Amino acid sequence: MGPPSKGNHTPFLLIVGLLAWLVPGAGHLVLNEKRHAVIIFVAITLTFCTGIYIGSIGVINWVGAKPWFIAQMMNSPVVWILWKLVENGDYPVYGRPNEIGQIYTSIAGLLNLLCIVTAVYWAHLRRIETAGD
């Protein structure tokens, strides 16, 4: 993706934010920060997968754990697809595995939110620097 002109600043920021949400690290990849992108992708994906490994995909629960689900949704829209798989209640999980699984998946989501905000902020800063040249 080429450098943005002054006219398309906001759409560019939206694209960066959307990509960063779709795939963790993609926002940084668009900004040509490959090392950041790889680290973010690996760390967040691994954290999320560890969460659903410990607690099973049953930890994704829009009905019984709305605040956790909102944090989990920050990972990627894939979480919504997983919720559609488990919404019939075929994968119940209780107790400590549920707690640890929810904590892992939700923290992964909140970390991705931090990365989304950072990617958008860096994109904004670069736009300002480009305009200042």
Added chain:
Amino acid sequence: MSILATFVLATFTIPENIGSNPQSMLWLLPLVVAIATVYKATKIQKIKAAHFLKEAVILTGSIIVFMIITALVLCTLAWLITE
């Protein structure tokens, strides 16, 4: 679908058997590493492997030390209140 793929997917449909004991809290240590790694990735502008690792390890250690201190303070408070 291959047997391997089925096996991998199946591991994500059955929860692990983790008891409600103090040792289960050790599961939160990998989470600290993940938090420190991602946080440092958002803070460091130019990533060099050695520098990044050092920063992430320091932050991980700081969080763990702070958690231990907090736990000790809370245990002491609980002991003072209940004695």
